[in-house]
Amino acid sequence: MSDYKQTNEVRLLISCLDKPGIVSSVSTFLLEHQANIIQSDQYTTDPSGGMFFMRIEFDLYGQDQTFEQVRGAFEEIAQTFEMDWRMELASRQKKMAIFVSKEDHCLLELLWKWRAAELQVDIPLVISNHEDLRSEVEGYGIPFYHIPVTKATKAAAEQQAIDLIKKHQIDFIVLARYMQILSPTFVQAFPKQIINIHHSFLPAFIGANPYAKAFERGVKLIGATAHYVTDDLDEGPIIEQDVLRVNHRYTTEQLRVAGRQVERIALSRAVSWHNNDQIIVHGNKTVVF
Amino acid sequence: MSDYKQTNEVRLLISCLDKPGIVSSVSTFLLEHQANIIQSDQYTTDPSGGMFFMRIEFDLYGQDQTFEQVRGAFEEIAQTFEMDWRMELASRQKKMAIFVSKEDHCLLELLWKWRAAELQVDIPLVISNHEDLRSEVEGYGIPFYHIPVTKATKAAAEQQAIDLIKKHQIDFIVLARYMQILSPTFVQAFPKQIINIHHSFLPAFIGANPYAKAFERGVKLIGATAHYVTDDLDEGPIIEQDVLRVNHRYTTEQLRVAGRQVERIALSRAVSWHNNDQIIVHGNKTVVF
Amino acid sequence: MSDYKQTNEVRLLISCLDKPGIVSSVSTFLLEHQANIIQSDQYTTDPSGGMFFMRIEFDLYGQDQTFEQVRGAFEEIAQTFEMDWRMELASRQKKMAIFVSKEDHCLLELLWKWRAAELQVDIPLVISNHEDLRSEVEGYGIPFYHIPVTKATKAAAEQQAIDLIKKHQIDFIVLARYMQILSPTFVQAFPKQIINIHHSFLPAFIGANPYAKAFERGVKLIGATAHYVTDDLDEGPIIEQDVLRVNHRYTTEQLRVAGRQVERIALSRAVSWHNNDQIIVHGNKTVVF
Amino acid sequence: MSDYKQTNEVRLLISCLDKPGIVSSVSTFLLEHQANIIQSDQYTTDPSGGMFFMRIEFDLYGQDQTFEQVRGAFEEIAQTFEMDWRMELASRQKKMAIFVSKEDHCLLELLWKWRAAELQVDIPLVISNHEDLRSEVEGYGIPFYHIPVTKATKAAAEQQAIDLIKKHQIDFIVLARYMQILSPTFVQAFPKQIINIHHSFLPAFIGANPYAKAFERGVKLIGATAHYVTDDLDEGPIIEQDVLRVNHRYTTEQLRVAGRQVERIALSRAVSWHNNDQIIVHGNKTVVF
Missing domain, CATH: 3.40.50.170 (Formyl transferase, N-terminal domain)
Known part of the structure; x- marks a missing residue:
């Protein structure tokens, strides 16, 4: 695992009520913030109106912003969909x-x-x-x-x-x-x-x-x-x-x-x-x- | 599996209080009745006075007696040790x-x-x-x-x-x-x-x-x-x-x-x-x- | 499982070289075609330029288009990212x-x-x-x-x-x-x-x-x-x-x-x-x- | 596990060609040497003339002989059946x-x-x-x-x-x-x-x-x-x-x-x-x- 990965890998976890457009909004947000999705996994309890759960691993490859800036910017999307969410830097040891x-x-x-x-x-x-x-x-x-x-x-x-x-x-x-x-x-x-x-x-x-x-x-x-x-x-x-x-x-x-x-x-x-x-x-x- | 095995394989299952001499009595009985032990498994719950459990598979290779005779003859040993037991001919389909x-x-x-x-x-x-x-x-x-x-x-x-x-x-x-x-x-x-x-x-x-x-x-x-x-x-x-x-x-x-x-x-x-x-x-x- | 699900559940499988923007493009496409993502799973072999694999299950809830139309429309995205892909209607029994x-x-x-x-x-x-x-x-x-x-x-x-x-x-x-x-x-x-x-x-x-x-x-x-x-x-x-x-x-x-x-x-x-x-x-x- | 068990539990392992009378001889030997069988397991590869394998755990409860004496005395039976065997005192740590x-x-x-x-x-x-x-x-x-x-x-x-x-x-x-x-x-x-x-x-x-x-x-x-x-x-x-x-x-x-x-x-x-x-x-x- 390279230093690159160590410092830039981010994990985003989301729970909210399922609604149209969540994945699109999240992935477009990540693209705009120069994040490359490594892995993602998503699950909806019931396709006609259940809970939406998602985990995304992404790399911040751009030089123009910090993890904190991206996390701060995500707040807007989170509010739109009333998400219960967290974004973690993989390199930060718990x-x-x-x-x-x-x-x-x-x-x-x-x-x-x-x-x-x-x-x-x-x-x-x-x-x-x-x-x-x-x-x-x-x-x-x-x-x-x-x-x-x-x-x-x-x-x-x-x-x-x-x-x-x-x-x-x-x-x-x-x-x-x-x-x-x-x-x-x-x-x-x-x-x-x-x-x-x-x-x-x-x-x-x-x-x-x-x-x-x-x-x-x-x-x-x-x-x-x-x-x-x-x-x-x-x-x-x-x-x-x-x-x-x-x-x-x-x-x-x-x-x-x-x-x-x-x-x-x-x-x-x-x-x-x-x-x-x-x-x-x-x-x-x-x-x- | 040969016809020989089909017709002569016997299974003996025993439960009783553990006492000295059970295995010796049973195996000597089998030897005297021309039975060859194929497999046996024995377990005692507690070495200082527990339950004795045993399963023996044997072949009756001798020509001089039937399964029923052997089973009948075993009754004496069973009574000596107050066994709960059964002897089954493997070839008899249940x-x-x-x-x-x-x-x-x-x-x-x-x-x-x-x-x-x-x-x-x-x-x-x-x-x-x-x-x-x-x-x-x-x-x-x-x-x-x-x-x-x-x-x-x-x-x-x-x-x-x-x-x-x-x-x-x-x-x-x-x-x-x-x-x-x-x-x-x-x-x-x-x-x-x-x-x-x-x-x-x-x-x-x-x-x-x-x-x-x-x-x-x-x-x-x-x-x-x-x-x-x-x-x-x-x-x-x-x-x-x-x-x-x-x-x-x-x-x-x-x-x-x-x-x-x-x-x-x-x-x-x-x-x-x-x-x-x-x-x-x-x-x-x-x-x- | 409802009739609704039976007739409208679709599975999309994608393999291609990893590039920025794939998930965003795909999920935005699905949103525009009134598809609700039920489940998705995505995996990249190597974050710095590997293979991208994705499977999405979605429901077509809109009335304005058929499965065939959606599949036809997806061709454009597939070409952009040079995808090896297929889209299957779950209700079609193989x-x-x-x-x-x-x-x-x-x-x-x-x-x-x-x-x-x-x-x-x-x-x-x-x-x-x-x-x-x-x-x-x-x-x-x-x-x-x-x-x-x-x-x-x-x-x-x-x-x-x-x-x-x-x-x-x-x-x-x-x-x-x-x-x-x-x-x-x-x-x-x-x-x-x-x-x-x-x-x-x-x-x-x-x-x-x-x-x-x-x-x-x-x-x-x-x-x-x-x-x-x-x-x-x-x-x-x-x-x-x-x-x-x-x-x-x-x-x-x-x-x-x-x-x-x-x-x-x-x-x-x-x-x-x-x-x-x-x-x-x-x-x-x-x-x- | 009591001290009793610690000092007197013995394990006997036997391999030899299968012949009539092995179990009877071994168990009668153990009875005569005041040994109580705790557990035994026996397996024959082929009932018509294969290999005989046996493992017995027993307790020496008698006071009249030592483990070494019992082991020495077993040699005669072992020779009779041309056994490959060993007898181990469980309390002796390997x-x-x-x-x-x-x-x-x-x-x-x-x-x-x-x-x-x-x-x-x-x-x-x-x-x-x-x-x-x-x-x-x-x-x-x-x-x-x-x-x-x-x-x-x-x-x-x-x-x-x-x-x-x-x-x-x-x-x-x-x-x-x-x-x-x-x-x-x-x-x-x-x-x-x-x-x-x-x-x-x-x-x-x-x-x-x-x-x-x-x-x-x-x-x-x-x-x-x-x-x-x-x-x-x-x-x-x-x-x-x-x-x-x-x-x-x-x-x-x-x-x-x-x-x-x-x-x-x-x-x-x-x-x-x-x-x-x-x-x-x-x-x-x-x-x-």
């Missing part, structure tokens, strides 16, 4: 905060992919309600914040986390097996910006001890679900799901090992898609382009 | 009844595999609460019985089905998208002998309209579960599960198409395993050897 | 010919999906070099043509097939386990219009007896590849590939059963994509939108 | 050496699973022909040996590695993307003890640059193969294979990322099976119990 508790598998999968440059993101901090993973995180040169949570201190602890996130200008948060339920206050402070990995194939086995339940039920597949966090626990928009095959010989512990494997895979895919601005959330569903 | 309603995909998958000799079974009859699939079934040379079911006639209809099943000495029943709930009377008449395909990845989306629910929920995988039927609707021992990947572009109808695909696959695998005596049911779980 | 030999699994998978309306296509004829599958095909109400092929008669046999295909105005041909190698003359008569299912995971195990080879090699997965036919045997553009897991217990015959299963799945997906105008062939590769 | 070059993904997957106790093995050393991964390995507290390899020094370098392996009494070697071809001398020194991960779905794309080849060929699946190393490069007995789905949008680099993902999965499964004594190699194939 800032991702990771929340963990004691289990390290999802954390380490993300840190690996980050170090291998498979996940091009900044990680200014990891927050945990336990000390356990400090040395691991600091070994990667990433600041580790221990914010213990008890019933009594929960509100203060969340505020402390919010302050850190705001101070570091975090773009999105990944709950990498963070075993605390976030309050509505916290969740609403970061809408569509918190990704969780659920230790199950939703909507099955919601709640505690899913592997013991799966063992009791004698399932033949173990799944995991990556989703955005909403107030409704375990019910936010699903981003990705995957499964692994198991059999009667698996103990509850071995189901847990299989679960860790599939959690890593599903979460890292979801994070990668979010980071590449490939996801539009609409209601309780995701459009993954 | 008799399978298929129950359908209006949807043909699972039925046709089974009929195909049967005609292609991928599923070596006899199919003396298909029973349906609708006329729709008569010509299809009769085209395969299989008798089709239309037994309509209404609330008022349900008990009589089930009795009619039971009579047919007994008359044809059916070994097991496959509910290939049979859209009627069987009564406890019916279910208890054929314990561990009724296989159902559930239009979902259990335990998710139990009940009606799973694809509409899946569409609303925005799932990324569509699953199906083949299981034995017990009184507890949708809760019998799981035999096989599988999934197919879907995305936001799938309409409810397209999810249904994906569902049909995965139902066919999961059901035909489960039927094949049952037919080959590969399954031991224990409590609400299956051991698939 | 005509598909199926070639078979003796094995029925791929044929029956297609016929099922056709009858279940999962595959919306016309099948004016099935051609075979053997009589074996006649009654099966005719049972579906489809004419069956037996065209035997020997070394001596091959050229004449192919000409007979070509005549039938032209007479029935066939849009595309599916080789559903047709065990004859087509001549360059035949292949060149239907460029990018012949889909084959290869009994293997290309590029592995090219040639005869793949399952015996797979058995000898002790593989753990069995695959199949659906591809367009070109002169270079087994080397045309890949459309779809899939695999099934196997193990050491599988005999060559059981590998063959697994192979049939995966061939059905891969072929029926490829046919469905082709039928829905989702595939653009470029060189020896496919873009599947 | 010693695994890892060979790497510059790529870390397979190495780190193994180290993670090792630290998470998902892979219960000792890792006395990592050997590399490059310095790149030293700090990573040493961070896990594992000695790292840099043994550079040039054409001129290859024989001496291999001897140095052999000396280290013998000195540390290594049980098996994992080539975790080790980019050197081992000499026949080296390979023959450790028969069936070297596991390699091949960057492809064998037998496809053998040799260099598989992802560039896969990109050129437009494949829809990316695979990897874990296998034992024999003199015949890329041709040893296959232990495990897996695939990931890709599409036309994947660049060669992204195919490489997918390849790394599937290599990690296939290799770690193969290593785990080998470590648990689940694999019997016969000729150029594996039996994985």
